[in-house]
Amino acid sequence: MRPQKVLDKEIVLGLTKVFRSKGYEGASLKDLADATGLKKASLYHRFPNGKKEMAEAVLTYINEWVEENVFQALLDNNTIPQVRLKNGLAQIRTLYNGGKEVCVFRALSMEAGLELFGGQVKNGMKEWITVFTKIGIELQLSPKEAEDKALQTLIKIQGSLIVTKGLNTIDIFENTLQDIEENYLKI
Amino acid sequence: MRPQKVLDKEIVLGLTKVFRSKGYEGASLKDLADATGLKKASLYHRFPNGKKEMAEAVLTYINEWVEENVFQALLDNNTIPQVRLKNGLAQIRTLYNGGKEVCVFRALSMEAGLELFGGQVKNGMKEWITVFTKIGIELQLSPKEAEDKALQTLIKIQGSLIVTKGLNTIDIFENTLQDIEENYLKI
DNA sequence: GTCTATAGCTAGATAGAC
DNA sequence: GTCTATCTAGCTATAGAC
Numbered sequence: 001m002r003p004q005k006v007l008d009k010e011i012v013l014g015l016t017k018v019f020r021s022k023g024y025e026g027a028s029l030k031d032l033a034d035a036t037g038l039k040k041a042s043l044y045h046r047f048p049n050g051k052k053e054m055a056e057a058v059l060t061y062i063n064e065w066v067e068e069n070v071f072q073a074l075l076d077n078n079t080i081p082q083v084r085l086k087n088g089l090a091q092i093r094t095l096y097n098g099g100k101e102v103c104v105f106r107a108l109s110m111e112a113g114l115e116l117f118g119g120q121v122k123n124g125m126k127e128w129i130t131v132f133t134k135i136g137i138e139l140q141l142s143p144k145e146a147e148d149k150a151l152q153t154l155i156k157i158q159g160s161l162i163v164t165k166g167l168n169t170i171d172i173f174e175n176t177l178q179d180i181e182e183n184y185l186k187i
Numbered sequence: 188m189r190p191q192k193v194l195d196k197e198i199v200l201g202l203t204k205v206f207r208s209k210g211y212e213g214a215s216l217k218d219l220a221d222a223t224g225l226k227k228a229s230l231y232h233r234f235p236n237g238k239k240e241m242a243e244a245v246l247t248y249i250n251e252w253v254e255e256n257v258f259q260a261l262l263d264n265n266t267i268p269q270v271r272l273k274n275g276l277a278q279i280r281t282l283y284n285g286g287k288e289v290c291v292f293r294a295l296s297m298e299a300g301l302e303l304f305g306g307q308v309k310n311g312m313k314e315w316i317t318v319f320t321k322i323g324i325e326l327q328l329s330p331k332e333a334e335d336k337a338l339q340t341l342i343k344i345q346g347s348l349i350v351t352k353g354l355n356t357i358d359i360f361e362n363t364l365q366d367i368e369e370n371y372l373k374i
Numbered sequence: 375g376t377c378t379a380t381a382g383c384t385a386g387a388t389a390g391a392c
Numbered sequence: 393g394t395c396t397a398t399c400t401a402g403c404t405a406t407a408g409a410c
Contacts, residue, residue, distance in 0.1 A: 022298045023212060026212030038395095040387080046393085051386070106293070110210040162293055216405085225375095225376075233375090
């Protein structure tokens, strides 16, 4: 067997970059090949089901990253909830590169993408709400209040990403992260 | 001259439907032709610059609709600000069909769309903030508070649309509209 | 103003050499 | 495992009849 010219992780990183910036419909196989440093046929060797499988790999990769970084920071039992929240938000800042990068959920959920990945997007968002609900409860909110605030948090993150892109002002995302933190801690 | 088979307004409505659900990259000329009831070549007769011009017509149409409905309701001097706010939010509910429809700003602002329409998206968002700032001031907020709240409002609207789509639960959008109203009036 | 027909190209995907 | 070459289908866009 020939050695892999490009590592699996590097490939997924390249695919991620393209899908996040261009969306599912807007990402062509040429774009994906160029971004990974492989030729189209080689991409098909790695992902026999084509573009759909590539996008699935991206979703899986991002989900894992979020689990291991954002959620782990938020749920780490060795730390008090106030600090965990701060750490989790710092990971979110990294995930979206300070507001410059688009959320995969958004990038993959126009009509065609939603048809293919709607279930994964839904489950992913539910997880975010579950994790933020937990930290809300540990910050002394009632379960109902905690779930409400978790949903508001997700809405603020998603909304601030859209508005940050639209107005081309990254302060908005940064201010929103601070707003989320204060909103949890002022209680 | 032959009579128009399809009225200008009907054409723009068809184009709007396609661009909002599929995005700029995902909307093909076949989709656009089918949705308008015209053939591709006839669409080119109406829009000589092709797909780009069609999307511009959609942006113009939505901007006008928002001016004449959302903004007019919010700025109508014959009504007290509290009622204007309620009326404006009702128009927003209509604009997004209770959360079922995507915002054009979002639909047209992945990489390729943002390249073409970034300026219009930016100006559009600025207008939303300007108008909500005005009503905040009339509800006795300081200019700074009013502008902050206006930005938060835009973020909530955009975020709730994304999360509503992702979780496939329209209550989220509806609850957000109520939240926005209460958030302005509780002062 | 609308249509059929088609140009020219790029899309996603595959075959088979190395 | 990666590549060049290629297939077919679809894309955006145009020409020209009616």
